[in-house]
Amino acid sequence: MHAVIRRYRVRLGTVEQAARYAEKWFVPLVRKLPGFVMYYLLDAGNDTLASIGLFESREGAESAAQLARDWFEDEWPSFRPLPPEVVVGEIVAQTAVDNRPLVDRRKPADRRVAALLVGADSWAGTERRGSSERRTRSDQRSGFSAQLELKAAG
Template identity: 30%
Template sequence: MYKAVRTYTLLPGSSEEFLQRVQESFVPLISQLPGFIAYDTYRIGNDQVITISTFDTRAGAEESVLLALRWVQENSVELMQGLPRLIVGQMPTTSKPTHAPHAQQRQLEKALVLDLKFEVLHPSVLGKQAYTDPRVGEMVTAIRTFLTQMRADPARQDEVIYRFDRDIRPEEETKALYAADHVILIKRANSLVGYAEINRDTNAQLRRDRYEGDILVDPAAYQRDKEGHRVEKGIGEQALLEMRRQGRLLRIKDIELDVYLGNPPMHHFLDHLIATHRLPFTRQEMQYGRPLDSTYLLAC
């Protein structure tokens, strides 16, 4: 059996309200996941709640983590102080292992990355002062180095081209970050493994304002086995959930991600999320793009 442990830090005095919402709304959802066994909650002091969900597979426990992140965004974000701490682990067992026909397949299942941290900056609110702000400058330098390293690696450079729909010069491209509305740094073990942006776009062709989202995750951030196969997953999913959380905090209705025909990995990834209902995406034809270019709307 596997347990998914989530530690929530709440606004003082709101734990009772949070637990009531959990029992009324979240428990019926999580209990429908495949392999569900049990769900327990514990209140720690005045502002912390620990929830533990038990499943008979690791995949079920990890799916409950993504479900919980989304549920909190939609039902209790105003009660939270930041993101929950996440742990998924296997319970000790004294039973002998069984050699089921699907045992080999389970061994190849990827583990959900649980040690991500997000840092959000809002350069545009600083105006011209953003160009001399030390935190903004550090962010721009970090992303510039990140893009330069990826672009120089043949195994990773295509991801940069996919993100920008062309080859770029990182030192030139990152200048726009000083005026970006919202930049989300995706970190693992204090190293930058990706970043996302949310920018308000006054689009003359569409004759309306919109919020445009972009995301880039370094494939090298995932651990691999001796044969070079990826053994982890979930950085992109959690980064998009954080993008959505920021959108809700900003009272944005939708974040639009433009995905061009030349970026099949992102098409496949977002289509997969739509098919699995992990995120509320809808896909439509890009109104000002080329044939088969798409815009994915992430409902906040």
């Protein structure tokens, strides 16, 4: 899989308008490219837009880079963008969210789900610490030795 990342600096106060314009006119074009997987356009702050396009092949990524270069030269002069920073490359590591629900063990309703996802062996659900409390070395050792004692007894 390959990616194209572009970063645009546009005229002051035009980010929202430029994003709507790109969504309406550019996104349908990029979807038609060979090997298209997904495309994101994000507000990066300070009158900057960034885009990330994912493609199955290098040719698709290079086609997207060329399409973006031509389209933005022709269609975005009213936003007066500076020449964008462009990166095209192969994705060398990736991860994705699996279908597990997001769980916050601190919420009573989520504790049962967390126990199912993590398993009863690895989480007993009894530890309660505030955000300002930090585990010390002695806490870690005593917790670890208690686990060893439980495993040895079981």
